[in-house]
Amino acid sequence: MSYKIAFFDIDGTLVNERKQIPQDTIDAIRALQSRGVEAVIATGRAPYFFRPIAEQLGIDSFVSLNGAYVVYKGRPIFEKSIPREHLEALVGHAAKHNHSLVFEGHSEFYSNEEGHPHMIDAVTSLRVDLPGYDPDFWKNESIYQVFLHCEEHEEHLYNEAVPALRYIRWHKTALDVLPAEGSKAQGIEALLKHLNLSVSEAVAFGDGLNDVEMLSVVGLGIAMGNSHEEVKPYADYVTAHVDEGGIRKGLQYAGLID
Template structure:
C-alpha cells in the first residue's frame, strides 16, 4: 500500500467522551506507524495544550489552531496570525455585549477579563484552567487564534461581519476565532507540500464543525460516529463512535491495520 499521511483531530476523535485515549486507538496508531504511514495531529487546540496527547500517542507532528501554526519534525513550517485591526474591532464589539475573549500565542493564553463562567465552563470541559487576565495582550503578541464566549443565539451578531475573521463553534458557550483565509485544510496542505505527499494520499479523521474543510480536502475523509451531522454527510466514510473504538474500526475497514 502507498504510504499515507494521516491527520487526527483530538477532542472527540483521539480523546473519547472522558478525555481519555482508548486502548484500541493506541493499538491503531502503533500499527499504522509500523506499516510506514506518517501521522499528525490536526486540532483547534494550541501547541502547548497538545503536549500531553502528543506525548501519549508519540505523534509529534501537528497542525494547531485550526491550521494557523503547523509543526513538522520540530520545525514550524507555516504560521498565519490573526489580523490585529480585525481583533481590535472584534474585541470592542464583544466588550459592548459583555462577551469575553481569550487570546492564544504559540506558547501562552490570556483572557481579557479576570473571570467569567463561560470561560470556566468551556475550557474545563477539555481540562484547561481559566487563563490569567492581561489587558490588550493582542497588541503586543502575534495571536494565532482567539476564543469568544457567547450563546449560539448570538452567532448572528458576528457571522459574516468581519472580512478577516471566521468562527467555529466548539462548545455551547464558545467559538474559535481564526483568520478567514485559514482552516485545518490549509494547514494539512502545507504539511503535505512539505513532505511531497499527494492530496489523494492524505486521510483526515474528525468530528467537529472545524473539520469540514479538512475532511473535504483529504483524499479520504472519515467522520467519527459522534460527528456533527453535516460532517457525516460530507465524509467519504463514517466510522463508529469515539467511545466504540471508531479510529481502530475505521482503519481496520480500510485494511490499513
C-alpha cells in the first residue's frame, strides 16, 4: 500500500514526557515531507496549545480538539461544537460536585473557577499558559471540548448523568469532554473526504485512549511503544518508545522513509 498522508498525535507521540520533540522525530517528519507525503497533527489539544510544535515541524494542517476542529493548510474545513444544552447539563452537574471546568473554543479557553488545584495541576502538565477566568464563556462562544477536573474514582458521577457527552481521561485530575460521537477519527474522515483520499491511504500514530478510534479507522494504525496498554490491541503495529526512534521506525515500517 502506498500511503499518502500521516496523522500524528502530540503528547507521548511527537513529544516526550518533557514535552520536547526528539531530534530523531524532527528528522523523520522532514524526510516524510520531502517525499511529498502530507504530515498532519491529530490531537486532543486545542490549536493554541500546540502552535510552537506545529511551527517547529513545518505542519500547517491539523485535526484538533479530538476531531472537533479541523484545519487544512491554515483554513478551517470542519467543526463540530458541543450543543449548548449539553454544556448546561455538564455545568450544573459539575457545580453539584465542586468540579472545575475549562471551556475550549478554537482560539481561546477559559475556566469557570479561578485557581482550582486540579485545574492547575492538569493544565500546567501541558507546559501551556493557564486559562483565563470566565464562567459564562460557554454561553457566548462555540465550545468544542471541555476539561473536567476530577479524580478517577469520581468519573462515574458523569457517565449516566450527562450521557450525551463522552469522557476520556488524559491526566490524573482531568478528563476531555466531547460529544458522545466525537473522536479524532471523525475529524480525520472529514479531512480525508476534503482531500478525496480514502482511509486506506492514511497512516496514524498515537499512544493514548483518545487515539483508539483513529488507529482503528486508518489503513495503518501505529501505536507508540510507550502507549497505554489498552491502546496497543487496536494498532496494526507497535513501534518503539517516543524517545527511542518510535516515529522514525514506524514510518520505515510503513515504507514512507528509508
